Amino acid sequence: NFCEFCLSNLSLSHLATSLPLPSERDHLRPRIDLIVFMIDIKSKYSLKNVETSLAYVDASFFLGKVCFLATGVGRLNSCSVETNVICKLGETYNSPVLFCELEVRLATAQRLLRILQICAGHIPGVSALSFVSLMRNSYDY
Amino acid sequence: REKQGLRRGKRERKRRRRRLLPSGRPPQRWRRRRGPARGLTGGGSNVFFLLFSPPPPPQEIVDPQKTAFLLRKAWTLYSVTPLYRFHRARLRDYARLLSAFIAAEKQKGLAVEVGVELDIRVTVSSIAELRGSEQDQPAVLVQLSSRSRASSRSSEDKLVWSGCFCSVFGDDLSENVLEGFTCLPLFLTHGAESYTSMVGRWFQKTFDCCFRRLAISPLNLSWMVAMWAGSKLDRAASAVELVFSVPRLLQPLDISYAIHPEDAKELWDTVQKTPGEITQEEVDVFMDCLYSHFHRHFKIHLSAAKLVKVSTAVASAHCDGIVKLLHSQYFLGVLMILTELAISQIQ
Numbered sequence: 001n002f003c004e005f006c007l008s009n010l011s012l013s014h015l016a017t018s019l020p021l022p023s024e025r026d027h028l029r030p031r032i033d034l035i036v037f038m039i040d041i042k043s044k045y046s047l048k049n050v051e052t053s054l055a056y057v058d059a060s061f062f063l064g065k066v067c068f069l070a071t072g073v074g075r076l077n078s079c080s081v082e083t084n085v086i087c088k089l090g091e092t093y094n095s096p097v098l099f100c101e102l103e104v105r106l107a108t109a110q111r112l113l114r115i116l117q118i119c120a121g122h123i124p125g126v127s128a129l130s131f132v133s134l135m136r137n138s139y140d141y
Numbered sequence: 142r143e144k145q146g147l148r149r150g151k152r153e154r155k156r157r158r159r160r161l162l163p164s165g166r167p168p169q170r171w172r173r174r175r176g177p178a179r180g181l182t183g184g185g186s187n188v189f190f191l192l193f194s195p196p197p198p199p200q201e202i203v204d205p206q207k208t209a210f211l212l213r214k215a216w217t218l219y220s221v222t223p224l225y226r227f228h229r230a231r232l233r234d235y236a237r238l239l240s241a242f243i244a245a246e247k248q249k250g251l252a253v254e255v256g257v258e259l260d261i262r263v264t265v266s267s268i269a270e271l272r273g274s275e276q277d278q279p280a281v282l283v284q285l286s287s288r289s290r291a292s293s294r295s296s297e298d299k300l301v302w303s304g305c306f307c308s309v310f311g312d313d314l315s316e317n318v319l320e321g322f323t324c325l326p327l328f329l330t331h332g333a334e335s336y337t338s339m340v341g342r343w344f345q346k347t348f349d350c351c352f353r354r355l356a357i358s359p360l361n362l363s364w365m366v367a368m369w370a371g372s373k374l375d376r377a378a379s380a381v382e383l384v385f386s387v388p389r390l391l392q393p394l395d396i397s398y399a400i401h402p403e404d405a406k407e408l409w410d411t412v413q414k415t416p417g418e419i420t421q422e423e424v425d426v427f428m429d430c431l432y433s434h435f436h437r438h439f440k441i442h443l444s445a446a447k448l449v450k451v452s453t454a455v456a457s458a459h460c461d462g463i464v465k466l467l468h469s470q471y472f473l474g475v476l477m478i479l480t481e482l483a484i485s486q487i488q
Contacts, residue, residue, distance in 0.1 A: 042359075042388070044428075045445035077356040078447060078460070080363075082421070 019053035033120040034128075035066045036112060041081045042072045054093065064128030065119050066095040069112070074101035096135040159364070159419050159478070207270045210282075210303065211466050216329035217337070218355035218462040220483035221306065223314070223322035224348035229267055232281075235347075236265040242343045243285070243336075262286050262298055273310035273477060278323055280307035285336055302332030304340055309476040314484045326483040327476065328352065329464070355462045355483055359448035362458060365478065367424045369455035370402070371409035372471055378402040378454035383431070385446035396446065398435060402454060 021029070035057060040046040050068075057066065070086050072079070083099070090097035096115075100108040119128040240263035247260075264284045271280035282305050286298035306325035308315065315324040330337045341352045357365075370381045380399045387394040412427045413419065432443045450459045455471045458464045464479065466472040 042447060043445045045442045048444060077358050080359040080444075080448065082360060 018049050019056040032061075033065065034116045035061060036069050037066070038069045038071060039081065039086060040071050041079045041083065041086070042075075044080045047081045047085070051089075062094050064130075064132040066093060067112075067115060067132075068093075068095060068097045069108070070097060070099045071102050073099040074103070090136075094132070094136070096132055159368070205469055207268055208472065209469070211271075211305070211329075211472055212469060213465065213467060214331050216305075216331050216464050216466070218357075218464060218479060218483070219328040219330065219341075219352045220326055220355045220486040221328045221344075222351045222487050223318055223324045223326075224306075224344070224350045225322055227323040227348050229279075232265045232267060236263045238347070239263045239265070239283070239340065239343050243339050246339050246342075260287060261301070262288060268305075268307075271305075271307050271309075271476075273308070273473065273480075274312065276312050276315050277308040277310065278315070278325055280305055281325060282306075283340060285332070285340075302330070302336040302340075304328060304330040304332075304337065307476060307480070309473055309480045311480045311484055313481075314488070323348075326487060327355075327480045328483075351487075353486060355479070355486060357458055357460050357462055357482065359460065361478075361482060362448050362451050362460060363428050364419070364424055365456075365458055365475075366451040366453065367409060367427045368419060368474070368478070369451075369453040369471070370400075370405040370427075371413060372406075372453075372455050372468075374402070374454050374468070379452075381405040382450075382452045383448060384450040385443055386449045387446045395449070396441070396443065398431070398443065400431070405453075 037050045037053070038046070039050050068086060068090055070083070073083070076083075086097055086099075098108065098111060102108075115131070117123050118126050118131045121128075240261055243261050243263065262285070264282075264286075266282050266284075267279050268282055269279040272278065282303065284300060284304075285302040286300045288298055306328050308325050308327060311324060311326055314326055318324050330340075344350055345352065366381065366383060379402065381402055382400075383398045385396045385398065387396065408430055409427055412423050412430070414423065429444075435441060435443050448460070451457065452465075453467075455468045456464060456466050456475045464475070466475055
């Protein structure tokens with residue numbers, strides 16, 4: 001239902017359980033502005049799934065059009081994936097990591113929407129790459 | 142800020158790499174030493190590493206009788222912040238005050254005289270054998286027993302509740318503690334919850350400490366099963382069992398995955414590179430092997446389920462923070478990892 005919520009907010013978003021996308025609908029597919037990889041830290045499988053899917057993403061997407069969304073962070077006691085493994089993933093793929101709890105999905109959806117607006121070029125004066133580098137710099141401090 | 146960063150770095154390193162107590166030996170004492178970095182960060186920064194000191198003198202060998210009470214019981218885990226003004230010389234006074242407190246709680250509103258014979262007898266004792274190194278404070282055992290009024294005085298009291306404060310290689314915490322505080326970060330209880338809360342309230346009031354249930358994350362459970370499945374055991378060991386709970390179903394579904402202990406050990410031996418030391422990568426490989434074997438047979442991704450319980454011949458642990466120590470040789474190792482978890486919860 002989080003995804004439905006995002007879908008209703010981001011009217012153009014699409015969901016896939018894993019990559020690569022099926023090739024038979026390639027000609028109908030709209031432009032992709034942003035790929036959000038969702039990782040449930042309660043499930044190691046979701047991390048593995050994201051890791052294998054990343055291999056199918058074109059390198060140019062990592063210049064600001066990919067972000068990782070780690071969910072379930074509010075309950076560290078039930079975590080199956082270390083948070084610094086996800087941070088490392090973000091570092092390796094030069095992409096920002098958002099940590100969230102699905103109970104406060106409105107705030108997360110708004111952040112994603114903002115990132116999407118930037119990635120799609122709807123915010124004048126900010127490019128996806130510069131925005132992502134800004135976000136990455138903010139982790140170091 | 143730099144200091145904080147250093148400490149965080151140290152803790153992260155520690156989490157990714159753990160050392161084990163060597164099998165079948167009395168507790169080894171570890172010495173912390175500062176030394177030059179070895180290929181990790183290079184340059185002049187300091188890295189902590191652990192060294193084994195010479196074997197302890199024979200009188201320090203754990204007396205199995207003194208710690209046997211810990212074995213084969215389900216212990217509920219709590220983390221405790223350092224106790225303020227806890228004096229080991231006053232254990233007898235504490236026992237008297239605590240038993241009066243319990244009696245008062247039981248008959249709220251009535252005055253209770255300190256020191257008279259009460260239904261619940263409290264003993265507070267120090268167990269010097271139960272600690273990891275000399276930096277650790279000796280454990281404190283609190284026992285509640287009820288007297289049967291009908292029978293004669295000489296008849297034995299019945300133990301109704303016990304709680305044990307301990308610290309096994311909890312150097313991380315005791316190094317930085319302020320004067321006047323006693324560090325016993327791990328609290329294990331066995332018995333009725335009502336007594337746990339009474340004893341907890343008294344300690345909280347008397348020593349200004351704070352208790353919190355210590356849950357064990359699936360990540361730490363997988364550490365434990367890898368550590369324990371690889372332990373050498375003399376006698377015929379019981380099966381290694383992992384219990385998973387499948388999330389997001391209308392009816393709860395648990396999957397139990399039992400492995401022959403020799404198979405588990407054989408698998409672990411092929412995974413582990415340096416004996417006596419475990420890394421996160423090795424734990425991941427071990428678990429992935431078990432998951433893929435299960436998937437081959439049942440087409441179920443166990444990695445998508447939540448690991449809720451592990452049991453081996455060494456110990457069993459539930460994610461709600463309930464632990465059973467099963468092996469007299471390895472209980473210090475088990476308490477060491479639990480102390481580490483308790484410290485990370487209160488820091």
